[in-house]
Amino acid sequence: MIKWMTNYARMYRFGVAPWERYGKAAAESIASLLDREEAERSRPLGRALDLGCGRGQFTPELARRGWDAVGVDYVPAAIEAASRKGGEGVAYVVGDVTDLSSDLGSFDFFLDIGCFQGFDAEGQRAEGRGATALANPGATLLMLAFGPTRLRSRIGGVSQAEVEAAFPDWALLDVQPAETAGLGWPMNRTAPQWYRLRHHP
Known part of the structure; x- marks a missing residue:
């Protein structure tokens, strides 16, 4: 767990963030998934937590859509870059998603795009x-994760069973293949999936 975090921090330090390309390439498909979250809710939408938000690629979009959005990331430089973007209804916090603070408050929606997949089973x-402790009843979680491959130690990846094991108090609502355009080799060979879960306390 710590080794992956260290590599992640080092990549930011050198200005390398290949995962950010995916958000641009798959913007349309991500938007449709966020549309679905909103369609099932009345307004105001509530609070959303962007887990492993990086430099704030998706957090401002959550706020634009009407969520009270908070982004959390382990790397201070990433949070500093995200904060410089500004934006109404957005807050950023330096924090470890494997040790989420109760000071963050409770949330109705969690977004994890490529964060969970980088941890070992303990992480x-x-x-x-942590997400369960902060989840309001009926909260949903939307997660993008690569499938397990021979390159797992370098680029991460998880199975459906591992997702379900980490969220025992959540019901798995949907699993669907994610767009691979824009990922490039070898990440486009990882069979990425979107997982959608609902908290049932």
């Missing part, structure tokens, strides 16, 4: 426990 369960 995955820790993220699951």
